[in-house]
Amino acid sequence: MKQRIAVLGAGPMGLAVAFQLARDGHQPVVFEADDRIGGMTASFDFSGLTIERYYHFHCISDEAFLKVLDELAIADKMRWTETKMGYWYQGQLQPWGNPMALLKFQGLSLAAKFRYGLHAFLSTRRNDWQPLDQVEATGWIKRWVGEEAYEVLWRRLFDYKFYDFSTNLSAAWIWSRIRRIGRSRYSLFREKLGYLEGGSETLLRALRADIEKHGGEIRLNSPVGKVVIEEAKVRGIETDGRFEAFDKVISTVPLPYVPSLMPDLPSSILQSYRSVNNIAVVCVIVKLRQAVTENFWLNTNDPDMDIPGLVEYTNLRPLDRHIVYVPFYMPGEHPKFAEPDQIFLDKVRRYLKKINPRLSDEDFIELRASRYRYAQPICDPGYLDKLPPAALPVEGLWAADTSYYYPEDRGISESIDFGRKMAREATA
Structure with missing residues (x-):
C-alpha cells in the first residue's frame, strides 16, 4: 500500500530515505530548513566555483555509495x-x-x-x-x-x-x-x-531528480515546527503554522534538534537526545x-x-x-x-x-x-546502548542521525546505507 511519509532533513541520510521510499512506490515529502539540499555535503558559489562548504572524499570500501551511483547511472562520474x-x-x-x-x-x-x-x-x-x-x-x-x-x-x-x-x-x-x-x-x-566529477553536487542532483521522478517531493526553506503525536501514533507535522497529515514521519536531523520537534515523546527518550554531545x-x-x-x-x-x-x-x-x-x-x-x-x-x-x-x-x-x-x-564508550532505537515507541515514527551507524565515522556512504535500511524498515 502506498504511504505518504514525511522525511525531516535533506542531508545524505534524508535523501537516501526518500530515494528508497520513492523507488519502493511510496510518496516521500522531504522538509529541509536550508535553502539547498545536502546538509554538510551542500555546495556554495565560491566566486564562480561550485564547491562543497565542507570537504568530502570517498574510499574504495564505500560500498553503499558506489552501489547508489550505479543505480543512479552516474558511476561513470567517479574518479x-x-x-x-x-x-x-x-x-x-x-x-x-x-x-x-x-x-x-x-x-x-x-x-x-x-x-x-x-x-x-x-x-x-x-x-x-x-x-x-x-x-x-x-x-x-x-x-x-x-x-x-x-x-x-x-x-x-x-x-x-x-x-x-x-x-x-x-x-x-x-x-x-x-x-x-x-x-x-x-x-x-x-x-x-x-x-x-562536479563534486557531491553531482550526487545530490541525481538523488533529487530520481526522488522527484518516482513521485517524491522536496521542499526547501521549510523547517518543521512539530511532529504531531496523538494516542501514541504519529499524525503528521506542523510547518509554517499549519498541520499536514502523514502516514509516517522519519527524522534525520541532528538529535539535539529532536526534543523541540517531538516534545510529546517520553521524557526518558527526550533526555537521552539532550545528553548527546x-x-x-x-x-x-x-x-x-x-x-x-x-x-x-x-x-x-x-x-x-x-x-x-x-x-x-x-x-x-x-x-x-x-x-x-x-x-x-x-x-x-x-x-x-x-x-x-x-x-x-x-x-x-x-x-x-x-x-x-x-x-x-x-x-x-x-x-x-x-x-x-x-x-x-561525540561517541563515548558504549555509545549506541545509550540511544533509543531508531524506531520510536510511537506508531509510525523514526528518528536517527549519523550517531546511529556507530562505530563508523560520519560519511556519505554510511549515511546512504543507514537511510535506505531505515526506509525499508519503516515500510516493512
Whole structure:
C-alpha cells in the first residue's frame, strides 16, 4: 500500500530515505530548513566555483555509495586518484602515511615507530569492534603505541578535535577511522581516494531528480515546527503554522534538534537526545594561486596552530585554482565558536604561510568560513546502548542521525546505507 511519509532533513541520510521510499512506490515529502539540499555535503558559489562548504572524499570500501551511483547511472562520474599524506612537525613538512615514511620520520624513536606501525597495521585488519566498545580510546592507543608516539602523533589530534571530551571517547569509534583510511590503500605504500566529477553536487542532483521522478517531493526553506503525536501514533507535522497529515514521519536531523520537534515523546527518550554531545566546526576554505604542499591530508603538531590538520582538496580533485580546507573543531559551547570569522581567516593565512614560506599575500585569492553547530556527535564508550532505537515507541515514527551507524565515522556512504535500511524498515 502506498504511504505518504514525511522525511525531516535533506542531508545524505534524508535523501537516501526518500530515494528508497520513492523507488519502493511510496510518496516521500522531504522538509529541509536550508535553502539547498545536502546538509554538510551542500555546495556554495565560491566566486564562480561550485564547491562543497565542507570537504568530502570517498574510499574504495564505500560500498553503499558506489552501489547508489550505479543505480543512479552516474558511476561513470567517479574518479580515483593516488593521494599523499604529510605531517607538519617541529617546523618541517614530512611525508606520512606509509611504512617508509614512518621509518624516516624525524622526532620519534625506532621503538615508538615500531609500536605505532604495529597498531595501525592490526587496526586496519581488525573486523570485530565489539571488544573495543566499552574501552576508552586514549588509554587504548597509549597501551599500544606508548607515551612517546601518543604525544607526538596523537595528542594534538585529540586535543584540537575533541577538547574536554578527548579523554572519554570510544576506542571502537576511533578504530573505525583508522581502519577506513587504512583500507583505502591499494598497496602498502599507496593510497587511493575518490571524488565525483562536479563534486557531491553531482550526487545530490541525481538523488533529487530520481526522488522527484518516482513521485517524491522536496521542499526547501521549510523547517518543521512539530511532529504531531496523538494516542501514541504519529499524525503528521506542523510547518509554517499549519498541520499536514502523514502516514509516517522519519527524522534525520541532528538529535539535539529532536526534543523541540517531538516534545510529546517520553521524557526518558527526550533526555537521552539532550545528553548527546556534539562537536561544532568552523571550516575555512581558501582559494590560492599555488599549492601549499603536494599532500591531500596534512596532519599538524605545532604549538602555534590550534588545528589537527588541513585538507588540500585539489591534490585529490584537480581544479583551476588550488583549494584548501582548514577545519577548526570545538564544542559549540566553547567561547572560540562565537569568535568572528576574521579571527579564523587570519589564522589560516598565518598557518599556510608558515607551512609554505613561498606563499605571499597575493597568492590568497579568497577565503570563506562556514559554521556547522552539530558537525559530529561525540561517541563515548558504549555509545549506541545509550540511544533509543531508531524506531520510536510511537506508531509510525523514526528518528536517527549519523550517531546511529556507530562505530563508523560520519560519511556519505554510511549515511546512504543507514537511510535506505531505515526506509525499508519503516515500510516493512
